[in-house]
Amino acid sequence: MIKTSKQILYIFSCVFLLPILVSTSIAQPFKSVLDWQMANSNRCVQAILVKDFVKAHSFFTPEMKNEFPADTLRLFWEQFEKKAGRIIKKFDTRIDIDPVDTNLVAIVHSLRCATGNWDIRTAFKSTAEIDGFFIAQFKPKYGKHTYTVPEYAYADSVKVRDIMIGKGTDWEINGTLTLPLATGKYPFVIIIHGSGPLDEDGTYVANKPYADLAWGLASRGIGVLRFEKRTRAYYSTIRSKKIQVTPDFESTEDAIEAFKALKLFKETDTNAIFLLGHGTGGMFIPRAAQKIEGLKGMIMLGAPSRPLEDVLLDQLEYVLTLDTIIDITDAKKKLEKIKKQHAAVKSKSLSPDTPNEQLLLETPAPYWLSLKNYNPAELTKSLSIPCFIAYGKRDFQSSMKDFNLWKKSLSSSKQHAKNLYKIYPSLNYLFMEGVGKASPMEYTIYDHVDKQLIEDINQWVKELIKK
Structure with missing residues (x-):
């Protein structure tokens, strides 16, 4: 004292x-x-x-x-x-x-x-x-926390506009355009969410990584389209009608609709539209890209390249080893159950009628069946679309196994020379800085997406447009 x-x-x-x-x-x-x-x-x-x-x-x-x-x-x-x-x-x-x-x-x-x-x-x-x-x-005040634009974003050089995605379909969603203040034609990035029913900011506890990406890129001359995930916007409808959720339903379809809407926006450079997928969003955007004509590039942030059930098993095993999460005896019991659920997903006997409780995260069988034999890296290779693959080395929700598989698979693609592969040593799944052993508790610490990632995306997009 x-x-x-x-x-x-x-x-x-x-x-x-x-x-x-x-x-x-x-x-x-x-x-x-x-x-x-x-x-x-x-x-x-x-x-x-x-x-x-x-x-x-x-x-x-x-x-x-x-x-x-x-x-x-x-x-x-x-x-x-x-x-x-x-x-x-x-x-x-x-x-x-x-x-x-x-x-x-x-x-x-x-x-x-x-x-x-x-x-x-x-x-x-x-x-x-x-x-x-x-x-x-x-x-952090979580949902009540007032968002602060990152210091690396120049708020006075940015404007915000509304846009409708999926207009005329059963799944219309309001989107937000964040773009340079001056009227003109701009390259655009469409953000596709990671796992979970996320809002347009990609809110993870105290943080809003998609808002950071939008403000950071828009202040550097790149427009950004973000929107609420369908499984959040229509949560009650999906439950009441017992609609079976699949990767295409929750991600791919809206990525395609967002591209269509952006093509009609007067300030879009229609030859310079990119998909940016975070987490599983990055894993699924190749499914959308194969149905889109004229996509300029794809940006995968912490995206799994291995089977999703294998990625989740690694993730859950890691979390259960953290001392602060769960008692060691309970952890062993939970891990045994998780491994049985993982085996059930892998099983050839998996069918639409397999009970949810027997499967990983109790996710319904149709979801897993839709991913059978899906290889995102090989599909991406066949599309010949330039890619930026980025990973935070402290990310425990995917891993360096995924990064290395992306790099190995795409090394022989026609667009390999235009691809960028980058690891950020101190960043986590949200591409925010941290120290020590990563844990879910990090997401309660308010921060912003690292500036270097914003700069790297900005540079890669603009160099690609010139070519």
Whole structure:
């Protein structure tokens, strides 16, 4: 515990707090100092990150300097690092303005650390000098969390439009176009969801990876179409009518309809439309591509190339080995059951009447039967469509086995020279950065898709268009 003559620094398990000190400076018009506040906040935090506490201290108000010397700031930061662990990166900056008194401003810098996300709040009261300093562990609000555009996206250069997918069919879905602000003809990427009934943002607990992709690419001149997955949009209808869900029903059909809708949009460069599939979406987009004429390329992010039941078995075995997930005795029992279900999916006796409870994830037999003999890598090879295959090395939902099989299978394709294969060492299934052994708990940590992936997709798409 650190103490000064007039101030006590409270350190809780999740919150580090410095009380805001009252400034006696003469008030200035709010708008005239906001840029200075942002600049000084950035300079202060940057100085702290490189442990230049004297420089960081220089941005405080006179009162703050007296009550919180540079040595105290150093000790405070050292205690914070013990709690937060290694600082990985600063990934977001935002401005909070008091709705009643607009002279009260907080500039918040979000840090990704080994133990999760932490927010540094620098407080201002009328002047450009820092009047208060807080650090608190960020706790995601899940569905209630307000999405923040990533720092690498230029929000003021992007516009958003609505579009209807599957118009005139029984499965109409509202889609969202995110595209460059200026009117023109643009290449477009259509995002096809991974497993589960996902929304158009691809929301995984605290994160929205598809929104990140949309804003990041649109601000670089590439339009993005995303939409709610059919199994989410029509969940009640599917259940009430007992419709059998297959990969084509949940993914392929809407990918084709999205391509049709985009071809009719006036700002689409119809010769430069790409499908981007995440997870199982990447596994299934070749099924759509074989029925689409004029597709420019495919982007597979963490996409399985092996039989889906084998990928799921590896995934479930991995999760059951994590110490924090389940008791070891229960894990063994669950694993035995999973292996029996896996064998039932593989069995030649699998039929539409096989009970759900006998099959992996209790997924109905028609789903598995529709994937019998499906080889996504070989189908992709036969299509001769350029591909970008990307994997996060910390992804436990697919693996390097899948990446290597994609690369081996496509090495002899006609489009091999135009393909890009890339591994991101520190990224997970959501293509977000992490450390240590990957686990599902990572998805509760709010972050954004890594900037490098955005840059790589942008470069690959634009180079392909030139050829």
